[in-house]
Amino acid sequence: MADLLKGKVAVVTGAGRGIGRGIARLLAAEGAKVVVNDLGGSGSGEGADKSVADAVAEEIKKSGGAALASYDSVASMAGGERIIKTALDNWGRIDILVNNAGILRDRMVFNMTEEEWDIVQATHLKGHFACTKPAAILMRQQRWGRIVNFTSDSGMYGNAGQANYGAAKSGIMGFTRVVARDLGRYAVTCNAIAPAAATRLTATIPEATAGRRALAGAQAAGGRGATPEAELARLREPQAGFNHPDDIAPFVAYLCTDHAAGINGKCFRVAGGRVSLLSDEVPLRKMWKPSGFWTPEEIAQIFPQTFGLDLVNPAPPQPVEQKR
Ligand SMILES: NC(=O)c1ccc[n+]([C@@H]2O[C@H](COP(=O)([O-])OP(=O)(O)OC[C@H]3O[C@@H](n4cnc5c(N)ncnc54)[C@H](O)[C@@H]3O)[C@@H](O)[C@H]2O)c1
Numbered sequence: 029m030a031d032l033l034k035g036k037v038a039v040v041t042g043a044g045r046g047i048g049r050g051i052a053r054l055l056a057a058e059g060a061k062v063v064v065n066d067l068g069g070s071g072s073g074e075g076a077d078k079s080v081a082d083a084v085a086e087e088i089k090k091s092g093g094a095a096l097a098s099y100d101s102v103a104s105m106a107g108g109e110r111i112i113k114t115a116l117d118n119w120g121r122i123d124i125l126v127n128n129a130g131i132l133r134d135r136m137v138f139n140m141t142e143e144e145w146d147i148v149q150a151t152h153l154k155g156h157f158a159c160t161k162p163a164a165i166l167m168r169q170q171r172w173g174r175i176v177n178f179t180s181d182s183g184m185y186g187n188a189g190q191a192n193y194g195a196a197k198s199g200i201m202g203f204t205r206v207v208a209r210d211l212g213r214y215a216v217t218c219n220a221i222a223p224a225a226a227t228r229l230t231a232t233i234p235e236a237t238a239g240r241r242a243l244a245g246a247q248a249a250g251g252r253g254a255t256p257e258a259e260l261a262r263l264r265e266p267q268a269g270f271n272h273p274d275d276i277a278p279f280v281a282y283l284c285t286d287h288a289a290g291i292n293g294k295c296f297r298v299a300g301g302r303v304s305l306l307s308d309e310v311p312l313r314k315m316w317k318p319s320g321f322w323t324p325e326e327i328a329q330i331f332p333q334t335f336g337l338d339l340v341n342p343a344p345p346q347p348v349e350q351k352r
Pocket residue numbers: 041042043044045046047048065066067068069070071073080100101102103127128129130131151155178179180181222223224225226227228229230273
């Protein structure tokens with residue numbers, strides 16, 4: 029390795045498994061001292077197990093790197109502060125924060141419980157804030173920092189059965205754009221990754237559901253030129269499907285280097301060897317009335333024949349099944 033991160037101190041949340049483990053190991057291989065944070069719970073956020081973070085910290089140390097395990101949950105402000113304090117107390121600074129910890133509690137919105145909603149918001153959206161705030165205070169003072177957040181296709185296109193997760197991941201995109209603007213002047217960057225990799229989280233999605241979700245996502249993106257068939261074919265390519273979790277780490281590590289000083293407030297989709305820069309939200313089309321307000325009747329007449337013409341419903345109504 030090239031020691032691209034020599035002398036840097038990093039915190040990686042959810043680093044005991046999956047994508048986070050690969051990131052922690054690569055940052056360490058590039059010379060960073062790494063706090064390996066992981067609560068060690070189940071994929072739905074139940075329980076806790078210290079051995080999960082311990083194992084990765086040990087792996088790093090055995091390979092000659094510097095690592096410390098941290099077992100706090102990111103889902104509270106106190107937990108976030110303790111995680112960042114682990115870096116500060118042991119190594120005197122924090123340069124890199126990777127907000128990767130995550131869980132799933134999938135359920136169709138009409139069946140979703142308040143608890144399923146709250147725990148997903150707490151882990152993902154609040155978890156990002158809980159770790160970013162104490163890190164940002166220190167990064168601002170030292171005039172250098174890198175924050176890498178984790179969003180998802182679900183937050184951009186919408187996956188059926190993930191109202192809680194999609195809302196949190198979409199919120200993380202908004203959070204990323206604002207934090208980039210809050211901290212950019214202090215030479216701190218904040219970007220987001222939408223990954224695709226085979227981990228225990230994706231293992232919970234049955235293949236048929238994944239196909240339906242891909243189709244729904246592609247249809248939602250139809251206005252941007254993708255056909256559902258093309259998008260499904262793309263997702264089925266070996267490179268773009270569920271790849272090895274370690275594939276995500278190199279681009280994250282790059283974002284943490286001095287080479288990426290000018291990249292701020294952006295979102296990248298990373299899947300296997302493919303890295304895509306995602307577009308910022310911009311108005312695609314406009315309709316404008318020179319004076320006064322539109323009436324609903326006017327809109328109903330004009331909209332379907334103009335820019336409403338090719339809008340695709342990602343989940344069109346289905347015929348009601350007749351009971352025998
Ligand atoms: N795998 C994918 O294809 C995919 C797709 C889109 C987004 N993501 C996102 O990537 C990130 C990593 O996911 P993964 O697939 O590697 O999952 P994973 O389950 O393999 O790893 C996530 C880790 O986070 C830890 N964690 C969960 N809640 C925590 C908490 N409150 N505090 C501290 N640690 C906690 C878990 O113990 C686990 O080890 C998540 O944010 C996920 O939403 C993954």
